[in-house]
Amino acid sequence: MAETLLALRGLTKIFPVGRHESLRAVRSVDLTLKRGESLGIVGESGCGKSTIARMVAQLTEVTDGQILFEGRDVTRLSRSQRRELWRNVQMVFQDPYSVFSPRMTVGDFLTEGLVHFGIASRSQARDMLPELLGRVELPVELAERLPHQLSGGQQQRVVIARALSIQPKLLILDEATSALDVSVQRQILKLLMRLKDEMDLTMLFIGHDLAVVRSVTDRIAVMYAGQLVEELPGEGLREQASHPYTRRLLDSVFSTGDRGRKQIAIEDLSLIDRGRRMEGCPYQPRCAEAQARCANECPRLRTVGDGHGIACFAREK
Ligand SMILES: Nc1ncnc2c1ncn2[C@@H]1O[C@H](COP(=O)(O)OP(=O)(O)OP(=O)(O)O)[C@@H](O)[C@H]1O
Ligand SMILES: [Mg+2]
Numbered sequence: 001m002a003e004t005l006l007a008l009r010g011l012t013k014i015f016p017v018g019r020h021e022s023l024r025a026v027r028s029v030d031l032t033l034k035r036g037e038s039l040g041i042v043g044e045s046g047c048g049k050s051t052i053a054r055m056v057a058q059l060t061e062v063t064d065g066q067i068l069f070e071g072r073d074v075t076r077l078s079r080s081q082r083r084e085l086w087r088n089v090q091m092v093f094q095d096p097y098s099v100f101s102p103r104m105t106v107g108d109f110l111t112e113g114l115v116h117f118g119i120a121s122r123s124q125a126r127d128m129l130p131e132l133l134g135r136v137e138l139p140v141e142l143a144e145r146l147p148h149q150l151s152g153g154q155q156q157r158v159v160i161a162r163a164l165s166i167q168p169k170l171l172i173l174d175e176a177t178s179a180l181d182v183s184v185q186r187q188i189l190k191l192l193m194r195l196k197d198e199m200d201l202t203m204l205f206i207g208h209d210l211a212v213v214r215s216v217t218d219r220i221a222v223m224y225a226g227q228l229v230e231e232l233p234g235e236g237l238r239e240q241a242s243h244p245y246t247r248r249l250l251d252s253v254f255s256t257g258d259r260g261r262k263q264i265a266i267e268d269l270s271l272i273d274r275g276r277r278m279e280g281c282p283y284q285p286r287c288a289e290a291q292a293r294c295a296n297e298c299p300r301l302r303t304v305g306d307g308h309g310i311a312c313f314a315r316e317k
Pocket of ligand 1: 051
């Protein structure tokens with residue numbers, strides 16, 4: 001059995017909204033990630049995916065709960081401990097251009113992490129450029145270019161190469177392919193799958209498109225309004241998925257066939273859906289199978305099979 005790299009225990013984030021209200025963006029989430037595994041987090045806009053990622057990377061403070069990284073709680077770190085965490089946890093975001101400095105060459109950008117963390121001297125790092133760029137299937141000539149002289153797909157490859165340059169223990173990709181053209185997106189997903197195998201990467205891959213998330217992950221966590229509603233192996237997803245919300249996501253993925261696939265419909269999530277409701281199942285207002293108790297009681301995630309958990313009263317036998 002592979003060792004656990006990351007464990008979230010009752011992870012909660014509450015944002016103050018206005019003077020008297022608060023928004024429970026992430027509600028008591030439990031998740032584990034083993035070394036070499038790739039876990040997907042999927043759910044529609046505003047369900048708390050990025051907030052989880054940002055808490056894991058210590059870019060957002062945790063309200064409650066624990067984040068165990070290699071068994072150690074990393075929710076209250078000193079500045080130097082946080083730096084050490086950033087050496088081990090790298091994040092790739094949706095918009096690659098925003099990460100670059102406009103006047104910094106690709107080569108300088110790529111070697112920055114190696115130098116910053118004292119892994120290599122500047123000249124040693126320059127010598128590594130062919131390897132770093134080759135890893136993401138880019139020619140070494142690109143090292144002399146400025147970021148605006150690259151395509152969006154090339155920019156994201158460079159950002160991935162930089163994240164991997166310091167050999168992090170965990171790579172978090174937050175909607176990393178969402179802004180790209182479908183064909184470019186497909187290439188980057190293929191690249192990620194290859195890198196995952198070759199480098200034995202541990203990945204947290206976040207997205208709103210279930211088919212995309214499924215294509216690069218071993219296991220999938222489905223979130224709704226800050227809560228984990230189902231967790232299951234990617235294999236057999238179609239057959240095993242059982243939560244009414246997961247089923248709906250699946251239907252919207254497969255109903256139009258793969259080619260004409262529309263994005264999962266992100267309906268007008270009303271504010272009550274957005275985590276303001278303090279009791280009851282968050283999905284209850286939209287659920288076709290809701291029962292009386294769903295309005296007052298919140299279901300907890302129960303194990304129903306191997307690696308399969310579900311939080312739904314309608315699925316209790
Ligand atoms: N700094 C903040 N202050 C207040 N509310 C916030 C803050 N950051 C996020 N939120 C709220 O928390 C909820 C979860 O946001 P989050 O960005 O995690 O969603 P997401 O699942 O990543 O959505 P998307 O798919 O659009 O990226 C949203 O309702 C959002 O408005
Ligand atoms: Mg997000």
